[in-house]
Amino acid sequence: MREFSLPALYEVPSDGTLTDLVRRNAAQHPDTPLFGRRVDGAWQDVTARRFAADVRESAKGLIAAGVGPGDRVVLMSRTRYEWVRLDFAIWSVGAVTVPVFETSSAEQVRWILADCGAVAAVVESKEHAALVEALRPELPAVREVWCLEAGDLDRLAAAGAGVADREVEERSAGGRADDPATIVYTSGTTGRPKGCVLTHRNFFAECGNIVERLKPLFRTGDSSLLLFLPGAHVFGRIVQVACVMAPIKLGCLEDTRHLTDELAAFRPTLVLGVPRVFEKVYNAARMTAYEGGRGAVFDRAARTAVAYSRALDTPQGPSLGLRLRHRLFDRLVFARLRGVLGGRGEYAISGGAPLGERLGHFFRGIGFTVLEGYGLTESCGATTFNPWDRQKIGTVGQPLPGSVVRIDDDGEVLLHGEHLFREYWGNPEATAQALVDGWFRTGDVGSLDGDGYLTITGRKKEILVTAGGKNVAPAVIEDRIRAHALVAECMVVGDGRPFVGALITLDEEFLARWAKEHRRPADSTVASLRLDPELLAEVQRAVDEGNAQVSRAESVRKFRILTRQFTEEDGHLTPSLKLRRNVVTKEFAEDIEALYTT
Template identity: 75%
Template sequence: MREFSLPALYEVPADGNLADIVRRNAAQHPDVAVIARKVGGTWQDVTSTTFLTEVRAAAKGMIAAGVQPGDRVALMSRTRYEWTLLDFAIWSAGAVTVPVYETSSAEQVAWILSDSGVTACFVELDAHAATVESVRDRLPGLKNLWQIEAGGLDELNRLGKGVTDETVDERSSVAKADDPATIVYTSGTTGRPKGCVLTHRSFFAECGNVVERLRPLFRTGECSVLLFLPLAHVFGRMVQIAPMVAPIKLGLVPDIKNLTEELASFRPTLILGVPRVFEKVYNSARAKAQADGKGKIFDKAADAAIAYSQALDTPAGPPVGLKIKHKVFDKLVYGKLRTVLGGRGEYAISGGAPLGERLGHFFRGIGFSVLEGYGLTESCAATAFNPWDRQKIGTVGQPLPGSVVRIADDGEVLLHGEHLFKEYWNNPAATAEALADGWFHTGDIGTLDEDGYLRITGRKKEILVTAGGKNVAPAVIEDRIRAHALVAECMVVGDGRPFVGALVTIDEDFLGRWCAEHGKPEGSTAASLSQDPDLLAAIQTAVDDGNAAVSKAESVRKFRVLPAQFSEESGHLTPSLKLKRNVVAKDYAHEIEAIYAK
């Protein structure tokens, strides 16, 4: 058993709540732009004073409509300015936010809203309102339904005209640090999602310590963050609250479809995303270079960036020749890539899934360090992350200051700290199982080095045992295979089988370009090319790269290319893009059998 901890850098308020942040910012930084909204395609800054006024107005409307302290209020919307406004308004009304993914099915919405017992609900679009209405007969406690795109905030403003600022301030002081701030329903790779109760203390301990440990990245009046993650996910929620704690400017966009343009217009100094975002940036840049006839230059520049970053971890540092080469490529390639990322930032924080070491070295080598972290809904997002000044690529960093990470005798990662969740809503049995002996049992397998840096090597429940008795952690090889531009998803199989195999889906964004470069018919699909020798050879290179990271007994010997991508709509991915392994195994049982056919 091994454990590591760091002292807290932030003192959690004894009896405060998250609504206090908005009032504090208005009092201490009245003219600082704490958030930006897009109006007619143009970013408009909102000062802390203006934001407080708008939060109070929305809270007044909720109070006038009968929302009581402790009531659960659902919020179903894409990432946008109004999401953050309403989140803080719900807290200012003394209520508890229940986020709902805007892609949720009617059945999922019915479960989350009924289990949490919401009394009011905000939705964004007509489709969202229709989904809630379709299950309203199963929601006897739901009294109010407001739609953002149908004048919901204007209605709140009208309702609250008779409510005073003093009334709101009194109401916003009702909740204490250990009271629930939000109930976040876990994505649920198996079974129904559980409602994870996160307190105001959880977020203060999480966001306050993240900001203080990464203070150079959170300089008030200088730094900014662009949020494009779903706010129904706890990582997105942390990205929303931490800038307010700092405070620095926060911009919000609904998705990553036009991310390059959004980065260019907002020009953030800090980006927080998931590995797929950084994989797309790399793969898109490489594909564009190849299309422009500069593929060889890009590949040489990438190799130089990786070598340069790796040399930074050696006592002697990069040799003179590599420094010269790096400087040349900085003008030819790296500077352009940093411009694509907004042109002002030097750091990003990545979480939600593992980031490959090669990609980590590539980005640090071009002068844009991606600091990898690790966390769960139950740990209020990051429970470990790489510090800006002591990055160790290949790890998920050191524990959140003020918390403890322990590796149990069986390799499971255990956590302790103020940032942890309080309980699973209405589920004492699951709570007792997860919070045994004062420690949260993550279900993840990992190791701690002598400096307290954590490596995650797999999931306890996902460990495969081959017919030969070999334990295989799928995550290690899956992450390496998925790093290939053509690969969208990869799922390793082999439990009880004679060897390890894999199911692979093709990234539709890159398939067309690959087809054009390799003389395949226009309009070709993954289904039509599933047995194409050239495509199979390309995927084999990805598999070979993955196999290089594991022993022979753990390596993938055969794979199958599937005809379609996994998606949330198909039921194979959770809203946070995690594989539903049991569903994939059931739906593609014939493909798995084909791997092991004689």
């Protein structure tokens, strides 16, 4: 057993709630733009004073509607300014926000509304409103449904016009740090989602220590962050709170179809994303270079970036020749790539899945450092992260200051600290299994080095055991294979089988580019190309890259390209894009069988 901890850098308030931050910002930074919102196709600033007024206006409407302390209010919307405004308004009246992914199915929405006993729901679209209305006969507790697209934010404000400001202040002042702030439902890779109760104290401990440890990234009046991850996910949620806490300017982006253009328009200093975002940036840049006849230059530049980053971790640092090559490629390639990411940013924060050493070194080598972290809903987001000044690429960093990470005798990662969730809503049995003597059992397997940097190697429940008795952690090889431009998703199989295999789906955007480059018909599809020898050879190279990370017994011997994508709509992926292995295994049973019979 091994454990590591760091002293807290932030003192959690003994009393009060997150709404105190809104009043503090309005008093200390009244005219500072703290939000960016899209209005008629352009970015519009929202000052700290205006945000406080907007929150108060929505809170008065909630009071007029009878929402009281402890009541649960569902919030179902894409990432947008109104999401943050309503979140803080719900807290201002002492109620509890229950976020729901806007892509959720009717059954998922019904389960969450019923399980938490919500009294009201705020939804974004008329389709969402119709979905909830259709479920209301089964949900007698739901008294109100407000729809943002229908203008119900104005209706809410009008209803609260007769409520005195003083009443909102009294409600806010009556809150306590240990009051529930939110119930976030876990992704539910197996079984029904569980409602994870997070308190205001959890968010204070989490966000306060993150902001203090990453202080150079959170400079009031200078730093800005563009958020395009869903607010319903705890990762996106802690970023919202951290930006209000710092405070720095937060841009809320609803639609990522033109992400590159939005990055150029908003010009953030800090970017938040999941590994797939950074993989896409790299792969798109490489493909564009090849299409323009500059592929060889890009590949030399990429090798230089990786070598330069690796050399930064050595006592002697980069050699003179490497520094000169790096300077040349900075003018030719790296500066353009930084421009794609907005032009002002030097750092990004990545979570949700492993980034991989190659991408980590590549981005640091071009002057855009991606700090990788690790966390769960139950840990209020990040429980470890790489500090800006002591990054160890390939790890998920050191513990959140004020918390402890322990590796149990069987390799399971255990957590302890004020950021840990209080309970699973209405589920004492699951709570008792997860929280043992104050330690949260994550279900993840990992290791700690001598400096307290954590490396995650897989999930206990996802460990495959081949017929030969070899334990295989799928995540390591899956993440490496998925890094290839052509690969959309990869799922390793082989439990009880003679060898390890993989189901692979192809990225349709890059498949079209590949088809054009290799002079295949313009209307080519995955179905028409899945047996193409050159395509199979390219995918085999991705598999070989993955196999290089593991032993021969763990390597993928055969793969099968699927003609269908893994999608959230079909239940293959969770809203946070994690594989639901049981669903995929059942639905593609014939494809798995074919790996071992043909």
